[in-house]
Amino acid sequence: xxxxxxxxxxxxxxxxxxxxxxxxxxxxxxxxxxxxxxxxxxxxxxxxxxxxxxxxxxxxxxxxxxxxxxxxxxxxxxxxxxxxxxxxxxxxxxxxxxxxxxxxxxxxxxxxxxxxxxxxxxxxxxxxxxxxxxxxxxxxxxxxxxxxxxxxxxxxxxxxxxxxxxxxxxxxxxxxxxxxxxxxxxxxxxxxxxxxxxxxxxxxxxxxxxxxxxxxxxxxxxxxxxxxxxxxxxxxxxxxxxxxxxxxxxxxxxxxxxxxxxxxxxxxxxxxxxxxxxxxxxxxxxxxxxxxxxxxxxxxxxxxxxxxxxxxxxxxxxxxxxxxxxxxxxxxxxxxxxxxxxxxxxxxxxxxxxxxxxxxxxxxxxxxxxxxxxxxxxxxxxxxxxxxxxxxxxxxxxxxxxxxxxx
Numbered sequence: 001x002x003x004x005x006x007x008x009x010x011x012x013x014x015x016x017x018x019x020x021x022x023x024x025x026x027x028x029x030x031x032x033x034x035x036x037x038x039x040x041x042x043x044x045x046x047x048x049x050x051x052x053x054x055x056x057x058x059x060x061x062x063x064x065x066x067x068x069x070x071x072x073x074x075x076x077x078x079x080x081x082x083x084x085x086x087x088x089x090x091x092x093x094x095x096x097x098x099x100x101x102x103x104x105x106x107x108x109x110x111x112x113x114x115x116x117x118x119x120x121x122x123x124x125x126x127x128x129x130x131x132x133x134x135x136x137x138x139x140x141x142x143x144x145x146x147x148x149x150x151x152x153x154x155x156x157x158x159x160x161x162x163x164x165x166x167x168x169x170x171x172x173x174x175x176x177x178x179x180x181x182x183x184x185x186x187x188x189x190x191x192x193x194x195x196x197x198x199x200x201x202x203x204x205x206x207x208x209x210x211x212x213x214x215x216x217x218x219x220x221x222x223x224x225x226x227x228x229x230x231x232x233x234x235x236x237x238x239x240x241x242x243x244x245x246x247x248x249x250x251x252x253x254x255x256x257x258x259x260x261x262x263x264x265x266x267x268x269x270x271x272x273x274x275x276x277x278x279x280x281x282x283x284x285x286x287x288x289x290x291x292x293x294x295x296x297x298x299x300x301x302x303x304x305x306x307x308x309x310x311x312x313x314x315x316x317x318x319x320x321x322x323x324x325x326x327x328x329x330x331x332x333x334x335x336x337x338x339x340x341x342x343x344x345x346x347x348x349x350x351x352x353x354x355x356x357x358x359x360x361x362x363x364x365x366x367x368x369x370x371x372x373x374x375x376x377x378x379x380x381x382x383x384x385x386x387x388x389x390x391x392x393x394x395x396x397x398x399x400x401x402x403x404x405x406x407x
Contacts, residue, residue, distance in 0.1 A: 001033050001034060001035060002034045002035070002166075002167040002168070003034065003035045003036075003037075003125065003164050003165070003166040003167055004029050004034045004035070004036050004037075004166060004167060004168055004169075004170065005036075005037045005038075005039060005157055005160050005161040005164065005166045005168070005169045005170070006025070006026060006029065006036065006037070006038045006039070006157075006170045006172065007038070007039040007040070007041075007135065007153060007154065007156075007157035007169065007170065007171050007172060008022050008038065008039075008040050008041065008172045008231060009041045009044075009153065009171075009172065009173050009174070009231075010041040010042055010043055010044035010045070010046070010047075011044045011173070011174040011231070012041075012172055012173075012174070012231035013040055013041060013042070013043050013044070013077045013081070014043045014044040014045075015043065016080070016084075018231075019077070019080050019081055019084050020084055021231070021232075022038075022040075022081060022084075022172075022231065023081060023084045023085050023088055023090075024088075025172070025231070026038055026081075026085060026090075026130060027085075027088060027090060030090060030128075030130060035125040035126070036125070036130050036131075037121065037125065037130070037131040037132075037133060037160055037164065037166075038081065038130060038131070038132045038133065039133045039134070039135045039153060039156050039157040039160055040074060040077045040078055040081055040132065040133070040134060040135060040153070041073075041074060041077065041135050041136065041153040042073025042074050042076065042077055042136070043073065043076070043077060046073040046076075047070055047073050047136075047150075050069050050070045050072065050073055051070055053069065054066050054069050054070065063108035063109055064108050064144050064145070066108065066109065067108045067109060067137075067144075067145050067146050067147045068145050070147055071097070071134070071136065071137040071145050071146075071147050074134030074135055074136050074137055074153070075096060075134055075137075077134070078094045078096065078132050078133065078134040079094055081132050082094045082130075082132045085130055085132070090130055091127070091128055091129045091130065092129060092130040092131075092132055093124060093129055093130075093131065093132070094132045094133075094134075095120065095121065095124075095131050095132070095133050096133075096134060096137075097133075097134060097137040097138045097139050097145070098139045098143070098145070099120070100116055100117045100118075100120065100121065100133070101116075101117050101138070101139050102115075102116050102117075102137070102138035102139060102156070102159070103115040103116070103117075103138065103139060103140070103141060104138035104139065104140060104146045104148070105140070105146075106140040106141075106142070106144070106146065107146075108144075108146055108147070109146075109147055109149065110147075110148070110149040111138055111140075111146035111147065111148055111149075112148070113138060113148070113155065113156070113159045116159055116160060116163040118163050118164055121160075121163075121164065122164070125164075133156070133160060134156075135148075135152060135153025135154070135155075135156035135157060136148050136152040136153045136156060137152075137156075138156075148214075149214075151212035151214075151215075152212070152214075154171060154211055154212040154214075154215035155212060155214045155215045155218060157169055157171065157215070158215045158218045158219045158222070158224050158226070159218060161219075161222075161224045162218065162219075162222035162224050166224070167225070168225050168226075168227055169219070169224050169225065169226050169227070170226075170227045170229055170237075171211065171215075171226060171227065171228050171229070172229050172230065172231040173210065173228065173229070173230065173231065174230065174231065174232065175210060175228075175230060176191060176229070176230040176233050176235045176237060177191045177192065177228050177229065177230070177235075177236075177237040177238035178191070178192050178195050178200065178203070178208075178210050178211075178228055178238040178240075178254070179191050179192070179254070180192065180253070180254045180255065180398065180403040181254055181255040181256070181394055181398050181403070182257070182394065185391050185394050185395065186255075186394060186395050186398045186404070188398075188404040188405045188407070189398065189403070189404075189405070190403060190404075190405045191238065192238050192253065192254070193236075193238065193239065194238065194239045194240075194241055194245065194246050195238055195239075195240055195241075195253055195254075196240075196241065196242065196243045196246060196253075196348055197216060197219060197220035197240060197241070197242060197243075198220070198243065198348055198379055199253040199254070199346050199347060199348055199379065200216050200226075200240045201213065201216045201217060201220065202344070202346040202377065202379055202380045203253070203254055203256050203344075203346050204216055206256045206257075206258055206342060206344040206346070206380065206382055207256045207257050207258030207259075207260075207342065207344070208254070208256045210228055211226070211228065211240070216240070219240065220242075223242070225239065225240070225241055226239070226240035226241075227239050227240070228240065243348060250347060250349055251347055251349035251350070251353055251356065251401065251402075252345050252346065252347035252349065252350075252356070252401040252403060253346050253347045253348070254345075254346055254347075254403070255343065255344070255345050255346075255394055255397045255398050255401070255403070256343075256344050256346065257341055257342065257343045257344070257390060257393075257394055258341065258342040258344075259312070259341050259387070259390070260311050260312045260313060261291070261309045261310075261311070261312055261340050261341060261342045261384065262309060262310055262311070262312040262314075262315040262318075262336060262337065262338045262340065263307060263308075263309050263336070263337040263338075263340045263372065263373070263384060264307070264308055264309070264310060264315070264318060264322070264334065264335070264336050264337075265305060265306070265307045265334070265335040265336075265337075266279060266305065266306045266307075266322065266329075266331045266334055267305050267331060267332045267333045267334070267335060268303045268304075268305065268331055268332035268333070269303065269304050269305065269306050269329060269330070269331045270302060270303060270329070270330045270331075271302045271303055271304045272302070275329055275330070275331075276295065276306060278325055278328055278329045279306065279322065279325065279329055279331075280308075282321050282322065282324070282325045283310070283318060283321055283322070285321075286317060286318075286321045288310055288311075288314050288317060288318050288321065289310065289311060289314070290308050290309070290310055291308070291309045291310070291342070291375070292307075292308060292309045292342070292373040292374070292375045292382065292384055293306070293307070293308040293373075293375075294306075294307040294308070294373045294374075295307075303332075307372075307373060308373075309340070309342070309373065309384060312338055315336060315338060319334065319336065322334055339386060339387045339388070340372065340384050340385065340386060340387055341384070341385060341386075341387045341390045342382050342383070342384055343382070343383055343385060343390070343393050343394060343397065344380055344381065344382040344383075345360055345380070345381050345397055345401065346379060346380045347379060347401075348379050350378065350379050350380075350381075351378060351379065356381065357376070357381055359400055359401065360381055360383070360397060360400070362400075363396050363397055363399075363400035364383070364385070364393060364396065364397070366396075367389075367392060367393075367396050369385055369386075369389045369392065369393055369396075370385065370386070371383045371384070371385060372384040372385060372386075
């Protein structure tokens with residue numbers, strides 16, 4: 001008898017008919033003799049609707065009360081799925097975050113899970129009861145409701161699986177698994193049978209939307225085997241596992257992209273100690289994440305240009321922060337460009353193969369695509385390019401690394 005955690009996203013839970021469909025999938029695992037816990041998201045669009053209510057009530061809503069409101073979407077789908085399962089003749093009950101409890105930090109809106117109580121869960125599972133749990137929500141030690149941030153239901157599911165020492169955590173989405181790139185851009189993208197935690201983490205961090213980054217980090221840390229599947233298909237999905245479970249590593253696992261990038265260039269920064277620290281210190285104090293950074297070398301004059309990227313949604317705030325420290329830093333002017341995208345290639349095979357970067361740069365150059373910035377890690381290379389070349393770049397790189405499925 002295996003312990004399985006099944007997680008269903010908002011698209012899967014969008015209405016009673018889809019909830020009934022989810023219930024039939026849960027029933028299959030129960031009929032196989034498994035202990036089953038189910039983690040659910042709110043219906044598609046519901047969290048956005050609740051956020052809208054909060055903003056309408058007050059643009060500066062109390063974060064604790066904000067969490068009370070936005071956590072309610074998952075409570076609704078949790079109850080509806082339990083009702084549906086019971087109506088089908090299965091034993092099921094809901095366990096809200098405060099009932100287990102799911103204990104979190106007190107960072108409302110972006111809380112981190114500290115502990116999950118499993119006594120009540122195990123008693124229910126041992127009795128053949130399906131436990132239905134809302135994702136995205138928890139409770140502080142002081143008893144206040146918290147939420148984990150957008151996409152937090154994936155993290156909830158992995159945390160429940162880790163706490164229960166589950167044999168597998170199945171993440172059901174509206175795609176059939178993890179692909180080598182976005183099939184909407186590259187029709188010959190291939191579905192991967194397996195991918196490593198490290199590759200999935202890098203892909204998630206550079207724009208792939210299949211899994212939330214924190215959930216992959218937690219799965220890797222706790223050794224939780226993940227399976228990414230479609231709620232609407234019986235096709236096998238993609239397993240996310242440790243590197244030693246994959247016999248022969250692909251050089252590149254996939255190509256990802258991120259449209260939420262804006263480029264900022266600070267012109268004529270004094271080339272002296274502390275100038276760059278003042279720029280990025282101000283951004284850090286404002287909680288604005290900086291990604292790619294390029295600094296030109298000063299040769300015949302004591303000035304340099306500094307280029308970096310911030311989330312496009314944060315560009316307005318970043319401008320204000322940087323303008324406020326202009327006199328302190330002593331730079332000449334600020335140039336911003338929102339018409340850029342980040343394109344990345346990811347693969348653990350980079351660790352043992354030379355020439356991966358050259359392949360990327362040459363493939364882009366051959367199509368006249370200029371690279372504006374570059375960042376690398378042990379298993380990732382990211383470049384910043386003009387947004388107009390996004391689809392061409394993804395297709396070109398997918399082919400250059402031999403990722404295209406047979407015609």
